[in-house]
Amino acid sequence: MNTTRDQIIQATRSLVEKQGYHATGMNEILRLSGAPKGSLYYYFPDGKEELAQEAISQTTKEVVGRIRANLALFDDPVEAIQVFVSRIADHIELSQFSSGGPLTAVAMETATSSERLNRACREAFAAIQCAFAEKLAANGYAPESAAQLALFITAAIEGGTLLSRTAHSGDPLRRVAEVLALALRSARP
Amino acid sequence: MNTTRDQIIQATRSLVEKQGYHATGMNEILRLSGAPKGSLYYYFPDGKEELAQEAISQTTKEVVGRIRANLALFDDPVEAIQVFVSRIADHIELSQFSSGGPLTAVAMETATSSERLNRACREAFAAIQCAFAEKLAANGYAPESAAQLALFITAAIEGGTLLSRTAHSGDPLRRVAEVLALALRSARP
DNA sequence: GTCTATACGGTGATAGAC
DNA sequence: GTCTATCACCGTATAGAC
Numbered sequence: 001m002n003t004t005r006d007q008i009i010q011a012t013r014s015l016v017e018k019q020g021y022h023a024t025g026m027n028e029i030l031r032l033s034g035a036p037k038g039s040l041y042y043y044f045p046d047g048k049e050e051l052a053q054e055a056i057s058q059t060t061k062e063v064v065g066r067i068r069a070n071l072a073l074f075d076d077p078v079e080a081i082q083v084f085v086s087r088i089a090d091h092i093e094l095s096q097f098s099s100g101g102p103l104t105a106v107a108m109e110t111a112t113s114s115e116r117l118n119r120a121c122r123e124a125f126a127a128i129q130c131a132f133a134e135k136l137a138a139n140g141y142a143p144e145s146a147a148q149l150a151l152f153i154t155a156a157i158e159g160g161t162l163l164s165r166t167a168h169s170g171d172p173l174r175r176v177a178e179v180l181a182l183a184l185r186s187a188r189p
Numbered sequence: 190m191n192t193t194r195d196q197i198i199q200a201t202r203s204l205v206e207k208q209g210y211h212a213t214g215m216n217e218i219l220r221l222s223g224a225p226k227g228s229l230y231y232y233f234p235d236g237k238e239e240l241a242q243e244a245i246s247q248t249t250k251e252v253v254g255r256i257r258a259n260l261a262l263f264d265d266p267v268e269a270i271q272v273f274v275s276r277i278a279d280h281i282e283l284s285q286f287s288s289g290g291p292l293t294a295v296a297m298e299t300a301t302s303s304e305r306l307n308r309a310c311r312e313a314f315a316a317i318q319c320a321f322a323e324k325l326a327a328n329g330y331a332p333e334s335a336a337q338l339a340l341f342i343t344a345a346i347e348g349g350t351l352l353s354r355t356a357h358s359g360d361p362l363r364r365v366a367e368v369l370a371l372a373l374r375s376a377r378p
Numbered sequence: 379g380t381c382t383a384t385a386c387g388g389t390g391a392t393a394g395a396c
Numbered sequence: 397g398t399c400t401a402t403c404a405c406c407g408t409a410t411a412g413a414c
Contacts, residue, residue, distance in 0.1 A: 004379095004380090018301065019298075019301075019302065020209070020211060020297065020298040022209060022211035022212040022298075023211040023298060023302070025406070025407060025408085026407075026408060026409085027406075027407080027408090035380095036380065036381045036382075037381080037382080037383095037409090037410095038379085038380055038381045038382075038410095039379075039380060039381075041409070041410075042379065042380075047408070047409070048408070048409095096301070097300055097301055098301070099297070099300075104297065104351065105297055105298070107351055107354070107355045108209065108288070108293065108294055108297050108351060108354070109208075109209045109211075109212060109294070109298075111286055111288075111354040111355055111357075112207065112208075112285070112286055112287070112354075113208065113212070118355065118357075121355050122355055122356060125352060125355060125356075148364055148367070148368060149368065151352065151361060151364055151365065151368075152345070152364070152365055152368040152369075154348065154352065155344075155345055155347075155348030155349040155351070155352055155361070155365050156341070156344055156345055156348055157348065158344075158347065158348035158351050158352070159343065159344030159345055159346065159347035159348030159349070159351075160344040160348070162293065162296055162297060162344070162347050162348075163314060163340065163343065163344055163347070165296070165297070165300040165301075166296045166300055166307065166310050166311055166314060167311060167314075168300075168307075172340060172344070175337055175340055175341070176340065176341055176344045178337070179337060179338065179340075179341040179372065179376070180341075182372065182375065182376060183368065183371065183372030183375065185375075186371065186372065186374075186375030187368070187371060193397095193398090214388075214389065214390080215389075215390060215391085216388075216389080216390090224398095225398065225399045225400075226391090226392095226399080226400080227392095227397085227398055227399050227400075228397075228398060228399075230390095230391070230392080231397065231398075236390065236391070237390070237391095
């Protein structure tokens with residue numbers, strides 16, 4: 001793959017994750033990536049919006065892969081999910097409270113202002129929910145139940161991440177993981 | 190109370206709720222509120238940050254009041270919470286997917302960039318959780334359990350709101366409300 | 379394809395008249 | 397206290413040389 005293009009996306013991901021979409025400027029992205037302004041608009045003719053879209057879809061692929069890999073570590077889906085969410089809490093602390101990818105920030109900021117980014121976020125959330133639902137469905141949960149629980153898991157993680165970022169501590173998300181495990185057990189088939 | 194000052198805060202709340210913190214400009218706030226720029230810096234010498242802080246703390250007071258009022262409508266805390274969350278879903282649809290107050294947006298955008306706003310958001314989340322915890326504790330839940338569940342409820346609402354905003358539909362949050370009710374019932378004392 | 383220089387609008391903030 | 401005029405700066409985006 002093209003290195004310059006990839007470095008630009010990488011810089012965008014990192015900055016948007018930390019600061020949000022509107023707080024991140026093109027000049028900042030350029031500075032971090034080391035690329036010149038001309039290259040940026042050569043690779044992303046539609047500018048910042050296209051860039052953020054690419055950052056989201058690329059991040060989502062990685063995140064979905066990481067979800068599947070983590071959920072495969074345990075046969076029991078509830079245990080797998082609890083451990084996975086706890087790991088996100090660790091990761092948030094290690095990254096000094098940069099959120100779980102640029103998705104949350106962009107979704108919040110562009111829900112009603114950018115058709116293009118809103119669509120990208122919808123697809124991202126759908127893919128993430130799908131990964132959770134598969135694990136549940138493969139372990140005896142009824143399909144509709146699995147889908148609903150996957151939505152709930154995603155919401156709990158997003159909300160827990162927000163609380164942990166705000167609290168500057170992984171603990172809120174870890175406590176969310178505990179209660180989430182209880183909830184999933186009580187919904188067990 | 191001073192009308193001009195209040196109109197400025199009101200405009201800030203509405204705009205930040207819809208667009209986010211960084212996407213909202215001072216000129217925009219001025220335009221919507223009808224106030225002149227001089228007045229704005231007279232009432233809020235510390236500028237945008239102070240303004241947002243005021244908007245958050247004012248909104249939080251109202252939100253906490255609304256939570257208490259809604260939870261008081263039903264004796265059963267689980268039913269009360271489920272109905273309350275469903276109402277948020279209705280409200281999101283009615284407001285054309287402006288989130289539940291400026292809190293979520295500011296919390297996401299300023300978690301690591303503004304000490305002052307981060308503190309305001311922490312206090313806001315604490316007050317909200319407190320309102321939920323009280324209702325649970327008043328109905329037989331053990332104090333630590335009530336606090337943990339209140340945190341979980343807050344996370345679920347925040348995450349569900351994000352998903353509903355993104356999906357441009359109240360349904361995700363409504364489904365979150367359903368699962369949340371199941372989870373709270375299974376944790377019943 | 380890569381890079382520089384620049385355009386133009388909007389940003390948050392201030393000074394000072396009234 | 398209220399308002400206007402204006403500031404210096406940064407935002408995204410473009411033009412055009414190489």
